[in-house]
Amino acid sequence: MGCDGGTIPRRDELVRVKKKPEQKDKEAELAFKWRHCTIKQLPLQPPVVGCALGRLYSKESVLEGLLDRSTLPESAQHIKSLKDVKNLNLTTNPAFDGNKAEKGDCYADGGKSPYICPIIGLEMNGKYKFCFLWSCGCVMSERALKVIKSTMCHQCQQSFTETDIIIINAEGDDLKKMEENMPIRKVAQKKSKKHKHSEDIQTQDVKEDVKQDEAPKKKIKKEEKTATFKSNSNRSEAEDPAYKKVKENYSVAKDPKASEVFKSIFTTHKSAAEQDRAHWITYNPFYN
Structure with a gap:
């Protein structure tokens, strides 16, 4: 069928034309x-x-x-x-609803x-x-x-x-x-890092210099405090007899100011030899 005079072919049907590339x-x-x-x-x-x-x-x-x-x-x-x-x-x-599922009965704006x-x-x-x-x-x-x-x-x-x-x-x-x-x-980042590093070193050096300057002052203050503490302690030992009790040769039994009731608490008292049970205050393993 065809070519019987009733059809007129087009040029693209008779001549091969180069196809255009698909456009994206x-x-x-x-x-x-x-x-x-x-x-x-x-x-x-x-x-x-x-x-x-x-x-x-x-x-x-x-x-x-x-x-x-x-x-x-x-x-x-x-x-x-x-x-x-x-x-x-x-x-x-x-306004973005990308997580919602698209429905066929509504308009979805893909832009x-x-x-x-x-x-x-x-x-x-x-x-x-x-x-x-x-x-x-x-x-x-x-x-x-x-x-x-x-x-x-x-x-x-x-x-x-x-x-x-x-x-x-x-x-x-x-x-x-x-x-x-x-x-x-x-290059600019490297320069800024170097500049920052140099600034940190300078601040650290300044802090160390300040510490070195403050060190002798602190030492002098510490020595002054220790000297005043020693002088106060010596003065208190001479004035207050309570400081004498910390010495090694001190004994409660020999203390003239201690009462007999107070001395009887300790095992060095003469009444300790007559004691046949543990004292109610002190602990003596010989009587248990």
């Missing part, structure tokens, strides 16, 4: 990149971390990759230790993002540029960072520099800028 859905690609881990391609699980190139990871995936580097993709080979990633302080989106900008409320879904600060890990939109011009973080009030700004999922010129800032930031 940009929205789906952005949603996948901003919601999934770069290493395992699974949904991001908190705690979420970011690297110096702005890629997002689940911290569990990073730890597993550091233990077995064969599992790390080429895009994450620059991560050598946990110092190369930063814990991100993300702000959850109250909702689980995180938003804490300053102006933009959703972190890839349509807007987002960044985080390497100094503190706080995440915010680039628009908020440009509008509120400050060198202090808007959330935790920690200072940061221009090299601390990491653009999330950077591409093109932004990615080149992140690659250039990475060694600069490492």
Whole structure:
């Protein structure tokens, strides 16, 4: 059937035309990149971390990759230790219901993002540029960072520099800028650590000098206290006869000021020889 004069074939039916390549859905690609881990391609699980190139990871995936580097993709080979990633302080989106099951009788908005900008409320879904600060890990939109011009973080009030700004999922010129800032930031961190270490050494030296200056003063005060204590004790021994009782040659039986009733308590008294049972106060094993 056909070709009987009643059908008119089209050009694409007669001539083989080269097929156009399939175009990716940009929205789906952005949603996948901003919601999934770069290493395992699974949904991001908190705690979420970011690297110096702005890629997002689940911290569990990073730890597993550091233990077995064969599992790390080429895009994450620059991560050598946990110092190369930063814990991100993300702000959850109250309008996101990703944990609820989708129903067929209602509209499900797949464009909702689980995180938003804490300053102006933009959703972190890839349509807007987002960044985080390497100094503190706080995440915010680039628009908020440009509008509120400050060198202090808007959330935790920690200072940061221009090299601390990491653009999330950077591409093109932004990615080149992140690659250039990475060694600069490492050098600055090493310098700050050395400066802090030198300051700690200086403060420790100052404390030691203060202690050395205070040591002779404390020694003099201690000697003065001991001298005054000795003089007071000698004076009290001469004045008060009670101090004489601590001497070795002291005996209650020979004490002229002690009464006979008091002396009879002790076994050194003459009445102890006539005693045939244990004393009611003192304990004498000879009479038990």
